[in-house]
Amino acid sequence: SKMTVKAVKMPCTSANVYTKVPDGGWGWTVAFAFFVVEALTYGIIKSFGVFFNDLMESFDETNSRISWIISICVFVQTFTAPLSTILSNRFGHRLVVMAGGVLVSSGMVIASFARSVVDMYITIGIVSGLGYCLSFLPTVTILSQYFDKRRSLVTAVASTGECFAVFSFAPAITALKEQIGWRYSLLSVGVLQLGITACGSLLRPIVIREQEEVKAQPPEESTETKYMLENEQTCTSIESIDSGVDITTSPSNVPGKTKAEPKSEEPKQHGQNPVENNSTPPEPKTKLLDFSVMRDYSFICYAFFGLFATLGFFAPSLYIIPLSRSLGIGKDHSAYILSAMAIAEVFGRIFAGWVLNKKPIRKIYIELICVVLLAVALVAFPFASGFWGLMICSVYFGFMLGTVAGTHIPLLAEDDVVGIEKMSSAAGVYVFIQSLAGLAGPPLAGVLVDTTKNYSSAFYSCAAGMVLGAVFLALVRPCKTGLCHHRHQQQQQQQQQVEESTARPPPELPDDFIDMDIGKAENSGKGSDSV
Numbered sequence: 001s002k003m004t005v006k007a008v009k010m011p012c013t014s015a016n017v018y019t020k021v022p023d024g025g026w027g028w029t030v031a032f033a034f035f036v037v038e039a040l041t042y043g044i045i046k047s048f049g050v051f052f053n054d055l056m057e058s059f060d061e062t063n064s065r066i067s068w069i070i071s072i073c074v075f076v077q078t079f080t081a082p083l084s085t086i087l088s089n090r091f092g093h094r095l096v097v098m099a100g101g102v103l104v105s106s107g108m109v110i111a112s113f114a115r116s117v118v119d120m121y122i123t124i125g126i127v128s129g130l131g132y133c134l135s136f137l138p139t140v141t142i143l144s145q146y147f148d149k150r151r152s153l154v155t156a157v158a159s160t161g162e163c164f165a166v167f168s169f170a171p172a173i174t175a176l177k178e179q180i181g182w183r184y185s186l187l188s189v190g191v192l193q194l195g196i197t198a199c200g201s202l203l204r205p206i207v208i209r210e211q212e213e214v215k216a217q218p219p220e221e222s223t224e225t226k227y228m229l230e231n232e233q234t235c236t237s238i239e240s241i242d243s244g245v246d247i248t249t250s251p252s253n254v255p256g257k258t259k260a261e262p263k264s265e266e267p268k269q270h271g272q273n274p275v276e277n278n279s280t281p282p283e284p285k286t287k288l289l290d291f292s293v294m295r296d297y298s299f300i301c302y303a304f305f306g307l308f309a310t311l312g313f314f315a316p317s318l319y320i321i322p323l324s325r326s327l328g329i330g331k332d333h334s335a336y337i338l339s340a341m342a343i344a345e346v347f348g349r350i351f352a353g354w355v356l357n358k359k360p361i362r363k364i365y366i367e368l369i370c371v372v373l374l375a376v377a378l379v380a381f382p383f384a385s386g387f388w389g390l391m392i393c394s395v396y397f398g399f400m401l402g403t404v405a406g407t408h409i410p411l412l413a414e415d416d417v418v419g420i421e422k423m424s425s426a427a428g429v430y431v432f433i434q435s436l437a438g439l440a441g442p443p444l445a446g447v448l449v450d451t452t453k454n455y456s457s458a459f460y461s462c463a464a465g466m467v468l469g470a471v472f473l474a475l476v477r478p479c480k481t482g483l484c485h486h487r488h489q490q491q492q493q494q495q496q497q498v499e500e501s502t503a504r505p506p507p508e509l510p511d512d513f514i515d516m517d518i519g520k521a522e523n524s525g526k527g528s529d530s531v
Contacts, residue, residue, distance in 0.1 A: 018206065020148075026204050027146030031154050033199040034139045035161035037097070040193045041104070041136045043165020045070060046317040046342075050173050050335065053322070054182040059117045063322070064446030066117065070318060072125030075439030077132040078310075078431045084137045085428030093138040094203045100134025101196030103127055108190030112183045133431075135196050138203070141427055144413050144420065145206050151410060152363070156353025159406040163349065163398075166317070166342035174335045293418050293426045298480035302417050303433040304472040306408060309371060310437035311444075311465030312378055313405060316397060316458075317341070318442055320390075323455040329387050337391055341398035348402020356407060363407075364416045364477050370403040371470045377401075378463035382456030416480055437465070 048070055055066050087096045107128030114120050140155070147154050169189075176185045293299045320341065324334040352370065356363045377397040384390040409427060412418055418426040445458035 022146055022206070023148050023150055025146075026206075027143070027154070029202050030139075030143050030146055030204070031158040033202040034143045034155075034158040036199045037135055037139045037196055038159050038161030039165035040196050041132045042162040043169060044108075044189060044193065045073065045132070046162060046166045047169040047173060047338075049318045049321050049338070050170055050177070051182055051186065052318065053325070054177065055117070055120070058182070061117050062446070063449050064443055067318065067442040067446035069117070069120045069124055071439050071442045072121050073129040073132065074442075075435050076126055076129030077136070078433075078435035079439075080130055080133045081137055081431035081435070082428040084133045085141075085425055087134070088138040088141065092205050093142045094200055094205065096134050096138050097200030097203055098197045099200075100131045100136075100138075101194060101198075101200055103131030104135060104196055105131075105190050105194040107131060108193055109187055110190075112187035112190065131196075135200070137427060137431060139199070140409055141423060142203055142206065144410055144423055148420075150357065151413065152356035152407065153353040155410040156349045156356070156406045160346045160349045160402075163342045163346040163402065166345075167339045170338045170342070171335045174331065293422055293429055296418060296480075297482075298416065298476045299412075299418050299426060299430075301472045301475040301479050302412070303430050305371075305469045305476070306430055306434045307437050307469070308465040308472065309404065309408070309469035310434045311441040312374065312462035312469075313401070313441075316378065316381070316401075316462060319445065319449070319455055319458050320394060323381070324387075324390055326455055327384075327386065327390065329390070333387055337387075337394050340391055341394040341401075344395040344398030345402035345405070348399035349406035350402075351399075352403035352407050362416070362477070363411060363414055364473070367404065367407060367411060368470060368473050370400060370407075371466060371473055374400040374404055375463050375466035375470060378459050378466060381459040416477055441465070 052063075052066055055061065055069075056063070059066075084096065107123045107126075110127070111120055111123035114123060140159075143155060143158065144151055173185050173189070176188065180188075317338070320338055321334045324337055325331075329337070352366075355361070355366055374397070377393065377400050380393045380396065381390075384393045409430070412426045412430060413420045413423045441462075445461055448457035448461055449455055451457075
């Protein structure tokens with residue numbers, strides 16, 4: 001069967017309405033756009049560690065104060081996630097992502113002229129951070145809408161953009177700094193990030209509306225014939241007055257003639273009057289932000305998982321180069337370690353997408369296993385010694401980070417969490433909750449490093465957050481099962497109440513029915529008396 005498409009009016013643009021998920025088509029173009037957006041957003045954030053030592057020397061600041069640059073950036077990116085959802089639902093994903101690209105590029109370019117770390121807080125932290133939010137979240141949301149069966153695999157592969165960016169940007173920026181300095185290198189990165197705007201122009205909007213199968217309806221009988229047949233069926237005796245008589249058998253309640261047309265609307269409930277053919281139900285208004293997901297216990301647990309797991313996402317990428325330098329490893333070799341981590345993350349994302357694409361499989365449990373192994377990788381860093389020891393830990397961490405980082409947001413579309421219908425609002429709220437960890441994670445690690453004079457404490461704090469995240473992730477499925485069971489019981493109780501409330505007294509029959517039945521009853525009564 002061919003997929004039907006219908007054009008409808010949307011704010012600022014038009015969208016195509018599909019009866020089912022395309023699972024390809026223009027979705028491949030959206031996947032490519034997401035690949036580039038990932039590279040120019042999270043790829044740059046994770047590669048920012050190459051500027052750490054330069055900023056500390058130029059501004060004469062400590063680790064913790066320099067860490068606040070990325071912390072504020074990540075906080076603004078995640079804290080403004082609901083704003084991104086509202087703007088996307090109002091103006092469309094395309095316009096929002098293009099505006100985000102302009103903000104990201106502007107903030108990075110202006111930061112290259114900064115004279116203090118406070119200027120970095122404003123330019124990269126606030127301006128670029130807001131641009132990152134407006135660029136990333138709408139792109140991953142609309143990509144999830146274009147795919148169903150291949151969603152996990154396509155999203156995982158497309159998210160490898162940040163890995164390739166870290167792999168290529170870290171050595172390239174390091175080499176570029178040696179030639180033109182860190183300021184012009186940062187300026188070049190800002191100009192490159194203007195490509196996000198071009199990617200935003202490729203995000204064609206899509207609307208999915210499921211269509212129920214319509215059974216073949218028999219030819220419509222005339223009202224008079226149908227009324228006479230019902231009379232014959234119900235005209236038995238006065239004692240069996242409720243034998244199939246429905247309230248619609250009254251002439252005043254019989255609907256007029258209507259043409260048999262296939263309708264994709266919900267089945268009519270018992271006792272509900274049929275809708276006339278000329279009456280069209282109003283279109284439901286789209287909520288700019290649906291906070292009803294906060295009543296879902298499984299989503300709350302999943303949000304706490306994201307809150308604590310975020311502690312382990314950014315800090316290792318920021319501190320891997322300072323850690324390697326503290327172990328006596330040169331600048332070039334330190335950049336190679338970060339690049340190896342990025343390559344391993346590519347394979348981790350592809351592997352996770354391939355595994356999650358298998359059916360039948362409970363994806364939430366696979367994610368839990370990956371989170372536990374990621375916590376083990378974080379604990380292993382303090383025990384590494386020398387270049388190859390740190391390289392092995394980085395490769396292992398990168399692989400496990402890829403399995404989690406590339407799937408934790410797309411998993412919101414699974415039925416174990418909220419489902420594809422509430423994916424947009426859930427992603428906004430979910431990333432918003434992550435903002436606290438994004439703000440506190442790197443500075444907390446920086447304070448621990450300044451206090452203990454040891455970079456191992458930063459990795460221990462990340463591992464502790466990842467373990468707490470694994471605990472909440474383990475509670476997602478039980479909460480969903482218990483909540484669904486509770487809702488099912490409530491639905492049954494409501495259905496029983498509706499059936500009791502809709503119970504009505506026997507309907508009045510036409511006078512000729514009553515006379516005929518009374519006549520039959522009298523005749524039968526006389527016959528019995530005579531016997």
